[in-house]
Amino acid sequence: MEYSSFLIKYGEIGVKGKNRYLFENALMQQIKYALKRCEGQFKVHKAEGRIYVDALSDFDQDEVTDNLKTVFGISGICPMTFSEDNGFEDLKVFVIDYMKKVYADASEGTTFKVYARRSNKRYPLDSMELNALLGEAILEAMPVLKVDVHNPDITLFVEVRERIYVYSEVIPGPGGMPVGTGGKAMLLLSGGIDSPVAGYMISKRGVKIDAVYFHAPPYTSERAKQKVIDLAKKVSRYSGPIYLHVINFTDIQLAIYEKCPQDELTIIMRRYMMRIAETIAKETGCLGLITGESIGQVASQTLASLAVTNEVCTLPVFRPCIGMDKLEIVEISQKIDTYETSILPYEDCCTIFVAKHPVTKPSLEIIAKHEHNLDEVIDDLLKNALETKETIVVSTDE
Ligand code: ATP
Numbered sequence: 001m002e003y004s005s006f007l008i009k010y011g012e013i014g015v016k017g018k019n020r021y022l023f024e025n026a027l028m029q030q031i032k033y034a035l036k037r038c039e040g041q042f043k044v045h046k047a048e049g050r051i052y053v054d055a056l057s058d059f060d061q062d063e064v065t066d067n068l069k070t071v072f073g074i075s076g077i078c079p080m081t082f083s084e085d086n087g088f089e090d091l092k093v094f095v096i097d098y099m100k101k102v103y104a105d106a107s108e109g110t111t112f113k114v115y116a117r118r119s120n121k122r123y124p125l126d127s128m129e130l131n132a133l134l135g136e137a138i139l140e141a142m143p144v145l146k147v148d149v150h151n152p153d154i155t156l157f158v159e160v161r162e163r164i165y166v167y168s169e170v171i172p173g174p175g176g177m178p179v180g181t182g183g184k185a186m187l188l189l190s191g192g193i194d195s196p197v198a199g200y201m202i203s204k205r206g207v208k209i210d211a212v213y214f215h216a217p218p219y220t221s222e223r224a225k226q227k228v229i230d231l232a233k234k235v236s237r238y239s240g241p242i243y244l245h246v247i248n249f250t251d252i253q254l255a256i257y258e259k260c261p262q263d264e265l266t267i268i269m270r271r272y273m274m275r276i277a278e279t280i281a282k283e284t285g286c287l288g289l290i291t292g293e294s295i296g297q298v299a300s301q302t303l304a305s306l307a308v309t310n311e312v313c314t315l316p317v318f319r320p321c322i323g324m325d326k327l328e329i330v331e332i333s334q335k336i337d338t339y340e341t342s343i344l345p346y347e348d349c350c351t352i353f354v355a356k357h358p359v360t361k362p363s364l365e366i367i368a369k370h371e372h373n374l375d376e377v378i379d380d381l382l383k384n385a386l387e388t389k390e391t392i393v394v395s396t397d398e
């Protein structure tokens with residue numbers, strides 16, 4: 001079947017009242033962003049309270065649906081075909097032709113109903129008449145089919161506007177809310193499996209994301225940094241463009257390494273990451289931080305460790321993977337295509353400076369006391385890290 005446009009279905013939650021246009025505009029903007037990755041030209045427009053994507057040139061149906069599936073807020077994608085209004089006899093032929101093409105292999109007893117909507121009130125038949133007459137015509141042309149108005153296998157939608165649009169397939173969208181309707185948050189993005197998934201999940205609720213990566217050259221290589229950029233790019237298919245802030249963390253890490261107890265290195269390092277991420281978040285209008293932490297996954301993610309890490313932040317910290325097992329996180333990373341990149345074996349700053357036996361029950365008092373060992377140097381180091389940050393705009397645009 002050759003389709004010419006798509007009807008975009010979106011959930012009704014959050015769409016009511018005066019915010020509806022904000023929701024729709026954000027959705028249209030994200031649809032346009034996703035379509036830039038597709039061959040062909042498209043028009044995205046709103047008509048009669050619905051959103052349509054019209055193809056203005058040849059396009060690849062699979063490519064377009066795959067990319068629309070990355071747009072949060074879409075609950076269903078309906079490929080449509082249309083006919084000019086040349087009278088009912090012509091429409092009948094068109095509809096029968098559609099059914100024969102799309103359901104050529106329908107088995108005996110497959111049920112259907114016609115669901116017509118007449119928004120062009122000048123059309124001489126009303127929706128009830130259209131349902132009955134088109135249903136009858138289809139039955140006659142395809143005797144294997146049966147009508148079931150309550151629970152049909154196929155619902156054939158016929159929309160009479162200036163032109164007449166026909167569709168019957170609804171391809172599930174990703175759900176969620178359009179990015180941009182939920183404010184902005186700062187993702188701590190490492191090269192691991194969890195943090196890209198965490199970013200994806202928060203973005204799914206309509207939150208725009210920026211990211212910060214702590215780089216420790218020469219202990220972490222350019223390839224490790226490129227891996228994080230690549231991951232940000234994969235997440236940005238869903239989240240839209242990401243401002244990725246790369247912080248040179250080497251001097252801070254060396255200072256911690258030199259002046260603090262070995263078993264507390266990770267937790268103190270994590271606290272400085274959170275402090276720096278929060279500073280940038282506040283400067284850039286982010287309303288929260290996002291991490292890929294999951295309870296008990298490693299020593300720095302026990303409840304006691306999380307409490308000590310969390311203590312340095314005043315912004316809320318969102319941890320969408322917190323209750324997930326590694327396998328569940330892996331499953332999502334495979335779905336969003338970050339997994340293969342995440343498992344590339346480049347060194348990570350946490351693995352290089354890691355202690356053999358990290359504390360699992362850190363005491364806030366003791367950690368805070370040991371952080372005072374850094375008093376003489378830390379202000380300058382933090383200032384320098386922030387001043388030398390490199391910001392890369394990562395997006396899927398060419
Ligand atoms: P991930 O797979 O996301 O790296 P992980 O299981 O390796 O997670 P940790 O290394 O303890 O866990 O990191 C916990 C969280 O801290 C990460 O999910 C990420 O949000 C943040 N984080 C860790 N290292 C970095 C880094 N180098 N740059 C930015 N954020 C980081």
Ligand code: MG
Nearest residue numbers: 190192348350
């Ligand atoms: Mg990690």
